[in-house]
Amino acid sequence: MISIDLIDEDPEQPRSADNPGFRPESIQELANSFGPKGPKTPLSLRDNPKESGRYIINHGHRRFRACKVKKLDEVPAFIDNDYDVDDQIIENIQREGQSPREIAERIGIKQAAGAKNKDIAARWGKSGSWVTQYATLLDLPEPIAAVFNAGRANDVTVVNELVTAYKGNPEEVTDWLSVPTQEISRGEVRLLREFLAEKNKGGSTMRDPNTLDIVFGETDAEADEGAQGDKPKKEKGRNTDPDKLKKAIVQVEHDGRPARLMLSKRPPAEGYAWIKYEDDGQQFEASLTDVRLVALIEG
Structure with missing residues (x-):
């Protein structure tokens, strides 16, 4: 255990100041996952050549910041003076995290043992919504499970967006996913959901039979109105107070x-x-x- 006051961050570390891993909410989540003694994985330090008795971080900058958020006086660490400037970038680019499926399966095991999502979230230092998103992967509709298992959709947010769209429009979502060349990205799924929302409001659509690309058209009511000539439109429930926002x-x-x-x-x-x-x-x-x-x- 080494006093946190004796440790300095490496000014040459490869992560930039705006790296997502350094966002305050990300560091807070990491701090929430620590026990009372801090991280179980110790920091790797080297002697500070300019100040005797002080240390510079080799690996563990995020853990160090989380320990400071946790207001710990000491942190577990070991000294490794056999340090190379490439060591940090090698560790970062070679690190392979758990896949969404592995995370979901671990959540399922804990749920089967009686753990609530909020308990899992608290223990892992994540939000309840984060756990719920991954838990959704345990019981996907068959068409979405197929693209997930095939590796076509690995983004948890995308999969959850597809599940939401499927609940209201299962046939359309199934058709959309059935196209082998269909890109399944956040942008494409957003367009799909916008199309479905427009369709559910009564909009007419056209589809390319080969790509299922979606083209928005005028609503049936607008088409009928256009055929009958230019007629003034009646706006229902219009807010007549100019100082109030409708939405x-x-x-x-x-x-x-x-x-x-x-x-x-x-x-x-x-x-x-x-x-x-x-x-x-x-x-x-x-x-x-x-x-x-x-x-x-x-x-």
Whole structure:
């Protein structure tokens, strides 16, 4: 055990300051996973050549930051002065994490033993929604299970989005997945869900029989109206008060990318919110300290 006050981060470490692994919420999750004595995997340190009695981190910068968040006085560590500048990048690029399937199976084992999702989340230092997302992989509809098992869809968020779309439109989602060349990405699934939402509202569509590419058309009501000539449209339930917003959309910026707050999803904790990127539709939990308010508009 070495005093945390004697340890310095390596200024030449390969992770940049804006690396996702250094996000405050990511470090907080890691800290939540520690026991009272800190991480079970010790930090690798080397002697600081410029200051006798101090150490520089070889491996374990995220663990070190999480220990500081945990307000620990000492951390488990070992000294390795046989250090090479390439060691850190080699460790990072060669690290192979657990696959989504392996994580889901471990959740299933713990659930079978009586553990609740909230208990698993607390023990692993993750949010309840994170555990729920992976637990969904244990009981997928057959068409989605097929593409997941074939390795065509490994992104947990994408798989959950497909499950949501399948519940309301199983035939359409099955047809869409049946195309061997169909890309299954966050952007493509977002377009699929937008198409299904438009279809369910009564929009007419056209499909290329070879690619099943989706083209939005006018609604049946708009087509009938166009055939009858230009007639004024009646707007139902229009808000006549110019000072009131009918539907508020909060536009923000996160990590330099345009996004919006998802006001319909409950935040995981005070000071956090669900965010949705505008460019690829990715949804995630974020600290409001990392979000910049851009605009409040009417949807």
